[in-house]
Amino acid sequence: MEYGRPRVAVSSCLLGEAVRHNGGHSRNRFLTDVLAGYVDWVPCCPEILIGLGAPRETLHLERAPGGPRLVSRRTRRDLTSAMRTVADDRAARLDADGYVFKAKSPSCGIHGIPLYDGGTLVDRRNRGLFAGTVIDAHPLLPIEDEGRLTDPVLREAFVERIFAHARLRRLLESDWRPRDLVAFHARHKMQILAHAPERYYELGRLVASVGTRPRAEVAAEYAAAFRAALADRASTGRNVNVLQHCLGMVSERLDPARRADLVDVVRAYREREVPLSVPVSLLHHHARGEAAGYLGEQTYLSPYPRELGLRNHVPC
Numbered sequence: 001m002e003y004g005r006p007r008v009a010v011s012s013c014l015l016g017e018a019v020r021h022n023g024g025h026s027r028n029r030f031l032t033d034v035l036a037g038y039v040d041w042v043p044c045c046p047e048i049l050i051g052l053g054a055p056r057e058t059l060h061l062e063r064a065p066g067g068p069r070l071v072s073r074r075t076r077r078d079l080t081s082a083m084r085t086v087a088d089d090r091a092a093r094l095d096a097d098g099y100v101f102k103a104k105s106p107s108c109g110i111h112g113i114p115l116y117d118g119g120t121l122v123d124r125r126n127r128g129l130f131a132g133t134v135i136d137a138h139p140l141l142p143i144e145d146e147g148r149l150t151d152p153v154l155r156e157a158f159v160e161r162i163f164a165h166a167r168l169r170r171l172l173e174s175d176w177r178p179r180d181l182v183a184f185h186a187r188h189k190m191q192i193l194a195h196a197p198e199r200y201y202e203l204g205r206l207v208a209s210v211g212t213r214p215r216a217e218v219a220a221e222y223a224a225a226f227r228a229a230l231a232d233r234a235s236t237g238r239n240v241n242v243l244q245h246c247l248g249m250v251s252e253r254l255d256p257a258r259r260a261d262l263v264d265v266v267r268a269y270r271e272r273e274v275p276l277s278v279p280v281s282l283l284h285h286h287a288r289g290e291a292a293g294y295l296g297e298q299t300y301l302s303p304y305p306r307e308l309g310l311r312n313h314v315p316c
Contacts (some may be wrong), residue, residue, distance in 0.1 A: 003038070003040045003163060003304060003305055004163075004166050004167065004170055005038060005039055005040050005164075005166070005231075006038075006039045006040070006096075006097035006098060006162040006163055006165065006166035007039070007040050007042055007095065007096045007097050008035075008039045008040070008041060008042065008096060008097060008098045008099065008100060008162055008199055009041075009042040009043075009044060009094060009096040009099040009100070010031065010041050010042065010043050010044070010099070010100045010101075011026075011043075011045065011100065011101050011102035011105070011108050012043040012044060012045040012048070013025045013026045013027075013045065014026055014027065014028045014031055014032075014100060014102060014146050015027065015028075015031065015032055015036075015041060015043055015100055016032060016169060017043065017045070018052045019045040019047070019048050020050035020054060020055075021047075021054070021055060021056050021057070021058050022054075022055050023054050023055035026102060026146070028100075028146040029210060030146075030149060030150075030155070031100060031146065031149075034141065034308065035159070035250075035308070038304070038305055038308065039162070040305075042095075042096050044090060046083060046086050046087065046090070046108065047106050047107055049058070049086045049090075050079060050082040050083055050085075050086050051082070051244070052079075053264070054286065057072040057073060057074050057075060057077075058072070058073050059071065059073065059079065059106045059107065060073055060106050060114065060116055061113060061114065061115045061116065061126055061129070062115070062116050062117065062118075062129075063108050063115055063116065063117045063122060063123075068080075068115055068126060068129065070083050070106060070107065070129045075269070080129065082300050083107060083129045083130055083189065084129065084133065085223065086130065087129065087130045087132075087133035087134065088133060089316040090130075090134065091134045091136075091137035091138065092137070094134065094137070094138060094141075096141070097141075097142070097162045097165035097166045097169060098141060098142035098144075098161065098162035098165065099138075099141060099142070099144075100133060100143075100144055100145065100146060100149070101128070101131050101142045101143065101144070101145045101146075102145065102146065103146055103147035103148070104147075105128050105131075105146035106128050106129065107128045107129055107130045107131070107144065108128045108130055108131045108145075109126075109127060109128040109131060110127055110128070110131050110135065110143060110144070110145050111124040111125075111127065111145075112124055112125070112126075113127060113128055119125060130233055131143075140224065140228055141165075142158050142161035142162050142165060142231075143229075144158045147168075152310070152312075152313035153313060156310040156311060156313070157190060157233060157234070159304050159308060159310055160191075160230070160303045160304060160310075161230050161231070163303055163304040164188070164191070164226075164230050164299070165227065165230075166228055167299070168186070168223060168227070171184050172219050172223060174253075178210040178211050178215075180295045181210055181218075181219075181222065182207055182210075185204065185207045185279075186223075186294075186297075187297050187298060187299050188226075188298075188299050189298065189300075190242045190245065190246060190298045190299075190300035191230075191298070191299045191300040191303060192226075192229050192230075193238065193241070193242050193245070194234040194238050194239050194241075194300060195229050195230055195231075195232045195233070195234045195244045196229040196230075196232040197213075197238065197240070197241075199225055199228065199229035199232075200229070202225055203222060203225050203226060203229065206221050206222045206225065207222065210247070235247070236269070236270065236272070236315045237295055238278060239269070240269065241267065242300060243266045243269065243279050243280075243283070244266060244297070246283050246287075246295055246300075246301075247259075247262050247263065247266060247283070249264075249294065249295045250283065250286050250287055250295055253286075254286060258286065261282065262279070262282055262283065262286070265278050265282055266279050269315075272314055272315050272316070273314070274314065275311055275312045275313055275314050275315075276311045276315070277309075277311035277312050280300075280301055280311060281293070284296070284301045284302065287301065294304055
């Protein structure tokens with residue numbers, strides 16, 4: 001399957017750039033040693049962009065009537081306006097399929113950022129000033145921080161979404177025709193059903209209208225609904241439904257023993273005895289071996305390069 005390379009924005013320090021407040025970096029090995037081989041990075045350090053050096057004073061968020069202020073701890077310099085200007089500019093120009101932010105940063109943290117009133121901690125439920133602006137401007141963009149990417153479920157979900165976003169972006173950037181959107185939708189059927197079954201039919205209605213409505217209008221609506229569908233978390237139950245659907249598509253081509261093997265591994269996944277990679281790999285094998293073209297083309301069976309090995313966790 002052709003995957004292409006997602007464009008992923010990232011906090012520069014996570015790639016090993018020495019831009020942190022202490023003059024160091026926070027290189028993340030999953031990003032630099034694993035994912036880097038399959039994506040194109042768009043690095044950014046907003047604190048450098050507003051003119052701060054490295055090393056520099058530490059910053060924190062302070063409570064204010066108009067919303068949190070970004071303030072340097074020692075000199076009490078208010079950097080809110082400068083950061084909002086940079087954030088608004090970056091958010092407006094962002095062209096990426098996902099974003100990985102630095103955790104616990106008053107600029108880039110996506111959750112749990114402390115808010116102070118003077119020297120007193122009053123709240124831990126905030127976003128960093130820069131990250132919050134980007135998230136508000138792109139609510140359907142796959143976004144994580146490097147801390148959450150240590151969780152195998154969140155890591156797999158993020159990677160699945162950035163590759164799906166990249167495929168959609170490449171389609172819509174091309175000189176596509178109605179038949180291309182139809183083919184795209186058909187290839188993603190099982191993947192969408194694993195996330196948001198009700199949205200699959202909404203998307204189908206949009207595809208059906210592509211020949212009678214302005215193409216740009218349909219593209220914008222389809223893109224928003226597709227991204228919203230993938231933002232819903234795939235569940236074990238929905239995966240089981242999709243696996244059984246896929247089994248039905250290849251079942252008649254298999255002898256009783258191979259059919260029984262497939263039924264058994266789907267059951268084992270449902271009972272949380274094996275990871276999703278086991279039934280999916282077996283289905284993929286049979287789809288190729290039995291020339292089951294429609295099933296073999298489904299992105300659900302291979303939503304990203306297999307070398308990433310992200311479906312190997314047993315569901316809880």
